[in-house]
Amino acid sequence: MSDAFSVIHNRKSVRSFTGQSVSRDALDKIIRAGMAAPTAVNKQPWAFIIVTGRKTLDALAAGLPYAKMLDKAGAAIIVCAIPGMAYDKSLELAVIDSTCSSENILLAAEALGLGAVWTAAYPYKDRMDVARKALNIPQDIIPLNVIPIGHPAGTDRPKDKYKPENIHWEKW
Numbered sequence: 001m002s003d004a005f006s007v008i009h010n011r012k013s014v015r016s017f018t019g020q021s022v023s024r025d026a027l028d029k030i031i032r033a034g035m036a037a038p039t040a041v042n043k044q045p046w047a048f049i050i051v052t053g054r055k056t057l058d059a060l061a062a063g064l065p066y067a068k069m070l071d072k073a074g075a076a077i078i079v080c081a082i083p084g085m086a087y088d089k090s091l092e093l094a095v096i097d098s099t100c101s102s103e104n105i106l107l108a109a110e111a112l113g114l115g116a117v118w119t120a121a122y123p124y125k126d127r128m129d130v131a132r133k134a135l136n137i138p139q140d141i142i143p144l145n146v147i148p149i150g151h152p153a154g155t156d157r158p159k160d161k162y163k164p165e166n167i168h169w170e171k172w
């Protein structure tokens, strides 16, 4: 297991996979990391759908224009935001909380030597409809993203995004 800073700085969107399957133990660790995220008033307004079946992965790949890498992924996690469970039944808080969880999922995949990438469902109605149809997700639950996970083919690299001009130290 790598230290937190290496994992954070090495994380990158991985869109090129070998096609190998992902173990149940790895997926369990990744989901546990997702559930460890902070949420407003600790409401945990989410659900996670784990897909390993080739038929469903292919159906998602066919319907989602920017998720074609699913064809070689070993699995996908769909993070669902549930406004009815969020503080104040807030759509915004459900999405924010589920986004925190999604980042934990991406970091956990990196820590395990796997690759992952956030592909968008929310806020695009057509993409949410694709996920809803493939996975029987009801209208009051929001498929936030589809995260393909797999063994990296080794071509994707982290980007250096450090920009001092975006930092503002308060003067005292």
Ligand SMILES: Cc1cc2nc3c(=O)[nH]c(=O)nc-3n(C[C@H](O)[C@H](O)[C@H](O)COP(=O)(O)O)c2cc1C
Binding pocket: 011, 012, 013, 014, 015, 066, 067, 117, 118, 119, 120, 157, 158, 159
């Ligand atoms: C809200 C959101 C939506 C994204 N949607 C897609 C997507 O549909 N397909 C894709 O390949 N990458 C998608 N990405 C990944 C971004 O393109 C990627 O994070 C960005 O280019 C920075 O690269 P990095 O993740 O390697 O640091 C998305 C990321 C976020 C946060």
